[in-house]
């Protein structure tokens with residue numbers, strides 16, 4: 582079986598998740614690692630027994646013609662430069678979320694994607710999370726009828742990330758784009774592109790950081806659907822991405838930390854017999870069903886499989902540059918709305 586030769590740039594904390602996933606990947610092999618801190622690259626090379634070529638400079642790495650595809654796992658500010666260079670160097674790219682911190686950066690990346698005709702996939706990993714896939718599948722089959730309201734949360738205690746010199750403390754890297762891009766991408770995937778947003782934000786916990794740590798935004802989606810995103814990086818609670826889909830015939834509740842999805846539905850009774858909702862606590866007119874799912878917050882294996890399918894079978898990636906940019910546009914609109922105290926229209 583052909584193995585795609587992969588290089589990974591950025592050997593920090595998230596690289597360990599990618600490399601663990603790639604260890605069992607039959608269709609790819611990690612042949613190169615790059616980090617401007619050579620010790621970080623060495624550490625990952627040893628930890629995962631890779632025998633990879635090590636680099637500190639991306640241009641040197643890109644000159645290696647053996648490398649067919651790259652995973653970009655540096656801080657967000659470097660995504661644009663590395664992705665653009667890699668695409669023009671003829672490599673396929675899987676770039677971590679968020680695609681970039683500005684729309685201008687996203688546009689440059691899409692130009693390189695188009696001109697190079699190489700695959701660009703943005704790591705919007707929630708679209709590969711088993712619970713969210715199942716929730717969307719259930720919704721698509723019509724289980725809850727027509728959607729009228731959708732909400733998603735990204736609540737994640739970032740108290741350990743308050744180093745003011747870190748790339749995470751850049752004012753451009755607001756929690757809405759750095760973290761809540763997951764919730765916003767999920768809302769877009771389910772309900773389509775929101776056309777306007779109104780947001781409010783506050784900062785009471787991570788006061789040493791330049792941006793607010795709590796944001797709530799409401800949206801207008803197509804087809805007369807409304808929605809809400811809530812994010813907090815100062816919250817004291819376990820990480821959650823609780824997401825709820827309200828439809829005319831039922832409601833789906835899914836959380837990345839729960840190994841069940843709950844679907845509440847109106848009771849379907851024919852000739853005195855209940856036809857669905859075989860288990861669960863029944864209300865007068867409503868039943869609920871719990872669907873077991875696997876908890877996998879970082880399904881990089883699913884992400885790598887989608888990326889490799891696209892390369893090997895010349896298929897589209899699930900989240901290309903345009904999808905990545907649309908999520909960044911919504912994130913930036915939410916931030917503008919909260920900062921400027923106005924409703925913001927979103928154009929794609």
Ligand SMILES: NC(=O)c1ccc[n+]([C@@H]2O[C@H](COP(=O)([O-])OP(=O)(O)OC[C@H]3O[C@@H](n4cnc5c(N)ncnc54)[C@H](O)[C@@H]3O)[C@@H](O)[C@H]2O)c1
Pocket residue numbers: 590591592593594595596615616617618621637639653654655656657659677678679704706759879
């Ligand atoms: N999908 C997810 O759920 C998820 C989770 C965590 C992080 N991420 C994303 O992954 C990326 C990396 O996050 P992290 O937590 O591993 O960060 P990190 O700070 O731990 O690691 C980043 C590494 O990149 C290196 N680096 C930065 N610029 C470089 C350059 N120009 N050339 C070579 N090396 C460079 C740094 O030296 C560092 O070792 C970010 O984009 C982040 O948003 C995604």
